[in-house]
Amino acid sequence: MKDLDPAGLDCLAALADDGHFERAARRLSITQSAVSQRLRTLEAQVGQLLVVRSRPLRLTDAGKVLLRFARQLQAMRADVALELGTGSGPDSGQRLPIAVNADSLATWVLPALDPVVQAGASLELVVDDQNFTHDWLRQGAVLGCVSTVSEALRGCRVVPLGSMRYTAVASPAFIAQRLPKGLDRGNFSQVPFLVFNRKDDMQTQWVSRAFGVRSPRLQESFVPSSEAYVRAALMGWGVGVVPLVQVSGLMARGDLVALRPEVELNVKLYWHQWRLGPDGAPPSEGVALLDRIGDALAAGARVALGTARAQRAG
Incomplete structure (x- = not known):
């Protein structure tokens, strides 16, 4: 050709x-x-x-x-x-598209990428559920993604980022009104749960783990924004299953209260990116921009998610 x-x-x-x-x-x-x-x-x-x-x-x-x-x-x-x-x-016309999940974007991704952007890189952030960002990479729509998928595509490499810990929370007023005796197996189906979108199954996962119920049916209220989701929980719209990194301060102040704090979901995240050079080739004098992005995300994840070590593999 x-x-x-x-x-x-x-x-x-x-x-x-x-x-x-x-x-x-x-x-x-x-x-x-x-x-x-x-x-x-x-x-x-x-x-x-x-x-x-x-x-x-x-x-x-x-x-x-x-x-x-x-x-x-x-x-x-x-x-x-x-x-x-x-x-x-922006004037160069060269934007690098990467896909990230909304909860990561709302918490640790922007601070992690800030040094790369301040150095002159122009990015296009595509937002999707962490279980679906990998599809954007597979289709060629983005050059890298934050995903729950651990296996690298052919021609890609993968870096483990750490785990986002999720817990169920509600406002004190909501608990006093709707759950004075706590959330349990007998009443979870009668209270509203906040859901990000129709791809989001964190709430059903949490209920299944907390109460040993397979495929629980929940009263759902959809709030498709990570920031608005937390705001809705603060306003007493329902029970939210949220990243601890996002709400730890609110919980410390008593604005949100954990329901069954011993029950957590750990979502492992990985950074995937296309290999832009031939396998086995020596590194260039400068670090490739996509590598810089991956390194920045790995460093940011170590700080925000408490990752002890993020080793490159794949």
């Missing part, structure tokens, strides 16, 4: 991000017809359809393969820009 057209790969990535030819053209500062032409040229190079022209657009399996390559090319460009001192900020 001939060398792939970098301009066509940029168009493919923009179409994957924006789902529309017009928005992709605006992102790339070219005409819509130029996007179409570059995509057709790339499709001709590989001899396969890469994009299904639907609303929204979707990538074919071949398109997803090339998208992974396009993302890696973007990451290497961003790293070169930083090495040359030209940066990879």
